Amino acid sequence: MPLLHYLVVQKRSSTSGLLRRRPRPRQTEISEKRRLIVMIAMSLGAFGIGTTEFVSMGLLSMIAEDFQITEDTAGVVITAYALGVVVGAPLITALTGMIPRRRLLLILMAAFTIGNGLSVFAGDYEVLLVARFIAGLPHGAYFSVAGLSAASMAPVAQRGRAVAFISMGLSIATVIGVPAAQALGSALGWYTAYGLVAVIGLITIAALWFLMPHMTQMRPTNPRTELGALKRSQVWLTLAMGTVGFGGMFAVYTYISWTMTEQAGLDPSWIWLVLMVYGIGSVAGTWFGGRLADRNLEFGILFSLIMIAAVLTSFYFTSMHPVLGVVNFGLVGFFGTSLVPSLQIRLMDVAGDAQTLAAALNHSALNLANAAGAAIGGMVISAGFSYSAPALAGTALALAAILVWGPTFFLRRRQLARRAESTEPTTESA
Template sequence: MHDSGNSPVTVVAHTEPAGGGTGPRLQRRRVPRQTEISSTRRYIVMTALALGGFGIGVTEFVSMGLLSMIAQDFPITEDQAGLIITLYALGVVIGAPLITAFTGRIPRRRLLLILMAAFVVGNALSIFDSSYTMLLVARFLAGLPHGAYFSVAGLSAASMAPEGQRGRAVAFVGMGLSVATVIGVPAAQLLGTSLGWHAAYGLVTAIGVVTLVSLWFLMPHMSRMAATSPLTELGALKKGQVWLTLAIGSVGFGGMFAVYTYISWTMTEQAGMPDSLIWVVLMAYGVGMVIGNYVGGRLADWNVDRGILLALICIVVVLIGFYFTSHHPVAGTINFGLVGFFGSTLVPSLQVRLMDVAGRAQTLAASLNHSALNIGNAVGASMGGAVIAAGYSYSAPALAGALLATAAIGIWFPMVWLRRRT
């Protein structure tokens, strides 16, 4: 088994009865195995895991809404500011496979605590603004535990879930990221606007500390999750279906970030919205993500491959629609919410598909999903910046994103055909 059910993690003070003469001593508190917890405790644990996703969602998405403020503070251009997003995504891309491939023997509970501690440190460093270069380094460090955390948290939730509910369990943990875009990101945006962008990263750091404490006290030992070796995990890289699924995530998800990265400029410069209302636009996107994540979990439990195709088709449609509606504040905001909805329906199906095709290398495969999504993040942000730098309008990145989603549909057909053949 991966975890020992009798491992102590907390100590509490205990006083000897009168006459014992030894004074206070420490007593070890036993942490239960995953098979020993009730369904209520399971949901509480998954909520704690989702809280970590909430913090990660805030730090990933709030940077995009703060780019204009950061650009003015240093000062730098729009495309230089976009590097803040790109470096965070690069941290995810590098950290996810490296961490998960070489930590297979670490008990999952302990690994989650380590990853959340690293998340706290990376975001705490982001508070300081000694230089633009140091901010880039801090964002890279903050991104390192991102993919590995979601991988281990999602697999832990799936391991605890009843039969036939893996997709919903993964979506439940992922819901933290979606809720972040509704509550956390707008709150951090308002905080950053009022007190400076540093305050937004301070809020993220506080969320990380609360998550770390919650997992310390609530997370059981994942006794059903077997230890793996680096060679076992790296075996996922030999599977063509893993690579094709990752390709869909890295290409198809980029369209969202081609639009999201520059949304503050799009809605203020083009749609005429005041800076003080950008939080409304971000909240619309977040509401779409919350609902889409729930629907995506249901689609994954219904039919993984068809769920992926349906999400990609809808992403193409709504991105083309955003090109035409982004000149109007109300229509653009509603359409942006639909971008969030259909983008988030894609994620649970991709995650569950990787679990299905990766064999015993599920941890690495699941983490690579987040690497792929953040490759899409980096590609989308870079492509959107290149389109704007070339002199096109702030609406044009939406068409570039639609092309990316269309390319992902082109990958879907051979992927499904090859799987059916084998």
Template sequence: MGAKAQLSSRLTRLSPSQLAQRKPVPRQTEMGRRRRPIAMLALALGGFGIGTTEFVSMGLLNIIADDFGISEAQAGHIVTSYALGVVVGAPLITTLTGRVPRRRLIIILMAAFVIGNAMSVIAQGYGMLLVARFIAGLPHGAYFAVANLIAASMADPGKRGQAIARISLGLATATVIGVPVAQWIGQQLGWNSAYALVAVIGLLSFAGLWHSMPHMTLMPMTRPSTEIGALVNPQVLLSLAAGAIGFGGMFCVYTYISWTMTERAGFPENLMWFVLMVYGIGMVVGNWIGGRFADINVDGAVVGSLVTMVVMLVLFFFGSTVAPLAILLFGLLSVGGGVLTVNMQTRFMDVAGEAQNLAAAMNQSAFNIANAAGAAVGGAVIDAGFNYSYPALAGAALAVGGLVVFVPTMLLRRRHVDRAASSPVMS
């Protein structure tokens, strides 16, 4: 019997579990050139699903409000509930799972994401939906934290910012494709069908991660005590504050964009998907630009993005009654948001020292504190009797607040770096 026939005979006698053992998951240092882009695509697909579920709620709030018979401000709490899940889950999960292998953790987080969105599909009441959205938000921040660190670990030298931007591209692309499609499906088949689409996307990401993600042997394990060190790092805390306040300006407008466009600009409700798509294109462009800036000057990019957001928000206040102009300004606002997302993520990783996992999650915490705060501030403005243009002015004030916090933070770090560089080296 020839060697090939002998091998075939042996394989037929092996059970499926024994066959699986013949193809072990490779280590990070052993993964082939074809496996890396598949793993990165699976990570980005998870970000695509998360971005879709996070943003689509905002475009469906009016439908959800009508279905449950609640006010606009109460509907905004659905967005807030998801954001609070992110804020709680991001630091808690990343702190307690520092010793869990990264491959295993990223797969578990995506499974939890699928479960949370499946619960949103079957929610029968307002209270149950609030709970489901909170649960869906819990793995959000930890997923992006781990995914970005995996991407940075896989990146070629000098390309870390661009690798992180590829993961963020999943989130940005969601605003171009995922959110408009889910919004359309939600309008045609009911709001819960949008969450069903998200659950399916999550399952596809789960399958891709299971198949392609290697053992991340170059990523060191950490202890909770090490991760908690980020919470006493002034640069981490001040960056968190700057991001949470500055990002909030964008969500003052985004949360209530459906009402602004339909009631102030007279834009047809059935074309809201186009408004969200323009916003998404701006996010993709900002993400691409931000990835390049992150490899050149992170702090300068953060300042530039916040200034851009201030200008666009003020202009949106004046132009929100003219539909084409409002859509254009909304898209330009998202460019600033895309640049800010990537560069704040990179900055957290730069200033965190050994507490990389928790610091990477801090960007998601900042983003979703901003989400909750922006929705709350915008809702308060509307409840006070102002029309739907006025949340943009409140948003501009928040973006200015982000600059007020960040600029001294940036200068303080620069002074510290310069002082360390000029200090004599002890022999």
């Protein structure tokens, strides 16, 4: 009998040991290898977000046919997602400052997965719009929290590279995720593309659950603290640079299919290659932008804006040639995305204790740039100009962003000088 009792106790002990969750380490306790693995897990979530954001553009015709609506009406699906990003980024980050960052990332990815899961089972157009709005809500907040977490775990001199690593997931999605989801949607129905994204979300949740450490170096905040970012002029000026400067890229991207077929005479069957070249340029540009931010943050932003203006001007002329136009379009993706890590790091520096909201607002600004750039490009074409002309409108936007950079840079330098003067120890004369 004692032997039987001993075996039962041992059995229960071993079972509870298997079921008991191992305590997660603090961020200061993980190795460099573990930090890299955690960043890959967070980047996988960015990959899923990038896939769902861009694949909708290629699914519109199928959605329109399935619900018996026009493609213009189906395009509101994209607007619904973008609206979710713009609304969700500041709202979620302002209200969730007290939630530990690890837990918040899991919640955000769960909401993202639910939104895409609902998209799969949307029985009518209205339900699909709601599902896309829900899927967009955690977009900006996820990138904000994941980027700040990566920067918090990284050495100070590598913050730009850490933020760029997370953004790399979105860029890689344009090369791999979007074509794969598009092919799946074309073969089995548009809803299966969102099903693939939901699966990516589930894998990300599992990876974060087992790998993400407790972010003890990231202090909790409250809504009042986060909203304090809106009182800082440097936050607004940085957001303005992103909204204006990034808009030119979307003025070209939105109409690239017509530009390359109507202006350059490219066969429509090769548009996938055009988009892939752009995606490869974005991946390389994100990598380059991270190192640019670590090397010289302020002048890195200026360099990116100058190069955006240059490559957009060049695209106006090269878009008449299929090969040169495709290569130039890849450069548009390269220098456009090189701007993002620097803007993210700058917002972290100027936002004080409200870094989460400021970083999330960056993604709201970039989505506004998406909408504004597309609208401006559309107005240029509607005015009777060629499909190449939006590139010059994009150049004007980049130049306008450079004009914003000037006073922003000098105002920041003056603020830092005043802060340094106020902290210098005073010496009394004898």
